Amino acid sequence: MYKLYSMQRSGNSYKVRLALSLLKAPYCAIEVDILRGESRTPDFLAMNPSGQVPLLEVADGRYLAESNAILWYVAGGTSLAPESRVERAEALQWMFFEQHALEPNLGAAYFWLSLVKGGRDLQTHALEDWMERGYAALQVMENHLKTRAYFAADQLTVADIALYGYTHVADRCDYDLATFPAIRAWLRRVEQTPGFVTMDWRPDAEVEDPASVAAGA
Numbered sequence: 001m002y003k004l005y006s007m008q009r010s011g012n013s014y015k016v017r018l019a020l021s022l023l024k025a026p027y028c029a030i031e032v033d034i035l036r037g038e039s040r041t042p043d044f045l046a047m048n049p050s051g052q053v054p055l056l057e058v059a060d061g062r063y064l065a066e067s068n069a070i071l072w073y074v075a076g077g078t079s080l081a082p083e084s085r086v087e088r089a090e091a092l093q094w095m096f097f098e099q100h101a102l103e104p105n106l107g108a109a110y111f112w113l114s115l116v117k118g119g120r121d122l123q124t125h126a127l128e129d130w131m132e133r134g135y136a137a138l139q140v141m142e143n144h145l146k147t148r149a150y151f152a153a154d155q156l157t158v159a160d161i162a163l164y165g166y167t168h169v170a171d172r173c174d175y176d177l178a179t180f181p182a183i184r185a186w187l188r189r190v191e192q193t194p195g196f197v198t199m200d201w202r203p204d205a206e207v208e209d210p211a212s213v214a215a216g217a
Contacts, residue, residue, distance in 0.1 A: 105134035145182035
């Protein structure tokens with residue numbers, strides 16, 4: 001069984017939880033609150049020197065960081081990973097796009113405006129840039145989805161999960177999706193997929209307390 005270190009309200013962490021749910025893959029969820037410095041402890045940094053979540057323990061003492069790398073790992077050999085060489089490359093293309101165009105803008109806006117108390121005042125200087133670049137990324141996605149149901153392989157793949165993570169919370173951080181009908185329809189398609197879970201959903205029966213894990217309980 002996988003051991004997943006994640007933060008409930010993190011879009012990057014949610015991507016992995018969503019993929020595992022869609023795949024019906026069992027895992028043990030360990031909550032790590034980065035806002036309280038729980039990812040900067042010596043024990044956590046020994047597992048992931050970058051001090052970030054999500055982090056997946058794939059074998060005893062072996063860890064994978066970076067949400068999209070984890071997605072690619074857990075999806076291997078499943079319907080979420082395209083089979084053909086070109087379709088795999090297309091899925092990766094959109095996952096790279098998510099990390100360089102979408103996440104740095106929508107993700108940053110979501111973090112500071114929705115999660116950090118007083119974050120709007122702290123990041124006033126950056127907000128305009130986030131909005132401009134974020135809307136530009138959304139327009140690229142909208143143009144693609146005007147003629148396609150999904151981002152790669154004509155089916156739901158890890159590319160869609162990667163992009164869904166922060167796009168679905170755009171309205172929580174000042175973005176207005178009213179002028180992006182194709183994106184809104186795509187969000188609904190993802191949400192209608194069997195096994196879909198929301199960001200707030202918790203695998204309660206499998207959640208461990210970080211303190212008990214650290215103590216080896």
